[in-house]
Amino acid sequence: MMGSNILDTDVFIAGGGPAGLAAGIAIRQRGLRVMLVDLARPPIDKACGEGLMPNTVASLKALGVKLCPADALPFRGIRFVEEELVAEGAFVDSYGLGIRRPSLHKALVERAVEAGVQCLWGERVTGIAGGEAWLGSRRVWSRWIIAADGQNSQVRKWAGLDRGQPQETRYGFRQHFRVAPWTNFVELHWGSNCQIVVTPVRSDELCLVVTSRSPRIRLREALFEFPEITRRLNGAPPITRDLGAVTALRVLRRVCRGRVALVGDASGSVDSLTGEGLGLAFRQAEALAEAIACGDLTCYQAAHRRINRLPEIMSRLLLALENRHRLRRRAILALAKEPRLFERLLAAHTGSFSPLSVGFGNLLRLGRRLIAEPS
Numbered sequence: 001m002m003g004s005n006i007l008d009t010d011v012f013i014a015g016g017g018p019a020g021l022a023a024g025i026a027i028r029q030r031g032l033r034v035m036l037v038d039l040a041r042p043p044i045d046k047a048c049g050e051g052l053m054p055n056t057v058a059s060l061k062a063l064g065v066k067l068c069p070a071d072a073l074p075f076r077g078i079r080f081v082e083e084e085l086v087a088e089g090a091f092v093d094s095y096g097l098g099i100r101r102p103s104l105h106k107a108l109v110e111r112a113v114e115a116g117v118q119c120l121w122g123e124r125v126t127g128i129a130g131g132e133a134w135l136g137s138r139r140v141w142s143r144w145i146i147a148a149d150g151q152n153s154q155v156r157k158w159a160g161l162d163r164g165q166p167q168e169t170r171y172g173f174r175q176h177f178r179v180a181p182w183t184n185f186v187e188l189h190w191g192s193n194c195q196i197v198v199t200p201v202r203s204d205e206l207c208l209v210v211t212s213r214s215p216r217i218r219l220r221e222a223l224f225e226f227p228e229i230t231r232r233l234n235g236a237p238p239i240t241r242d243l244g245a246v247t248a249l250r251v252l253r254r255v256c257r258g259r260v261a262l263v264g265d266a267s268g269s270v271d272s273l274t275g276e277g278l279g280l281a282f283r284q285a286e287a288l289a290e291a292i293a294c295g296d297l298t299c300y301q302a303a304h305r306r307i308n309r310l311p312e313i314m315s316r317l318l319l320a321l322e323n324r325h326r327l328r329r330r331a332i333l334a335l336a337k338e339p340r341l342f343e344r345l346l347a348a349h350t351g352s353f354s355p356l357s358v359g360f361g362n363l364l365r366l367g368r369r370l371i372a373e374p375s
């Protein structure tokens with residue numbers, strides 16, 4: 001720390017959402033000084049499906065983040081539902097966690113503080129240039145600058161990095177209901193022009209998110225299309241307000257330039273239906289910390305590409321089903337008849353198995369079913 005208007009650090013992080021905090025913790029684990037700045041104050045809420053896949057839970061453990069058991073509920077796998085059709089895949093030897101977003105943020109902040117990250121809350125990053133970040137009239141000198149300021153990253157723009165074309169932009173709205181969960185799976189219910197994701201987050205609470213191409217489709221109206229969910233909610237009113245956010249598949253060519261690197265949604269994103277945004281952010285944070293510790297961001301560029309590849313493919317596959325009712329029914333029917341294969345695909349998606357372990361023969365059989373199943 002220098003004069004009151006000039007600060008210094010090894011690594012400056014713009015954005016204290018999950019990605020910025022995870023990067024801060026991972027870099028502190030390697031001994032560098034970290035300053036993190038966010039314009040909001042913790043615990044920060046955000047529209048989210050609030051489901052952590054098993055590999056995301058493992059990343060949190062590696063970062064030393066401790067989740068309060070009363071604040072999180074394990075789930076066993078993923079269930080696809082389309083009218084009367086149901087297909088479910090269980091995780092192999094692992095579990096996911098449903099957790100309210102502010103509870104997750106609180107746990108990350110506690111761990112960041114414990115690890116020695118210097119956090120400045122309620123402050124806006126107003127610019128960066130040549131190894132300096134600006135907080136209004138104050139300057140921070142830093143060897144490395146990390147942009148973790150979300151989808152519409154300003155730091156990315158100031159660093160001269162391409163924002164990428166959001167290839168598929170959709171909208172998500174979230175609310176909670178005080179209902180004992182009827183399921184220990186995360187359920188993805190497909191409708192004609194929207195989807196509802198149901199995540200059990202507490203022993204008496206569910207998180208519901210509706211996603212669609214329209215910013216006007218909210219849960220209240222969407223539920224008319226999903227009589228089974230409405231029946232199960234049994235008239236329980238929502239206990240949180242409607243919170244919305246954009247979800248987009250966005251692929252960037254470059255995620256670092258000079259001494260600036262992007263992480264989390266600032267570095268590109270996948271559709272929320274994959275349930276992978278947080279997991280990607282945590283895995284990228286580890287890779288970025290490793291690259292910074294080695295003093296070479298080119299390894300981060302390569303690692304980022306590797307980390308994002310499969311979730312991007314999954315995002316495209318799920319979005320391909322969005323407006324194709326008959327194909328979707330065939331896919332769900334095929335997965336319902338091949339529960340073991342569904343489990344393998346899920347294990348590959350969540351990193352428990354290599355994608356190759358799914359097997360060409362199995363994929364061929366699934367392909368045949370897709371063509372042959374009556375819809």
Ligand SMILES: Cc1cc2nc3c(=O)[nH]c(=O)nc-3n(C[C@H](O)[C@H](O)[C@H](O)COP(=O)(O)OP(=O)(O)OC[C@H]3O[C@@H](n4cnc5c(N)ncnc54)[C@H](O)[C@@H]3O)c2cc1C
Nearest residue numbers: 015017018019039049050051125149150172264265277278
């Ligand atoms: C509807 C929806 C459902 C989702 N469901 C899931 C799910 O179930 N599971 C999952 O894993 N992922 C899910 N995601 C994705 C997940 O929410 C994101 O990937 C995750 O929030 C990315 O974290 P981040 O830290 O990169 O960005 P953010 O969470 O957006 O954080 C960015 C931070 O930067 C701060 N900031 C911005 N500009 C500045 C500035 N100039 N100065 C200082 N601070 C600044 C903001 O205040 C914010 O705190 C979902 C997303 C959506 C939209």
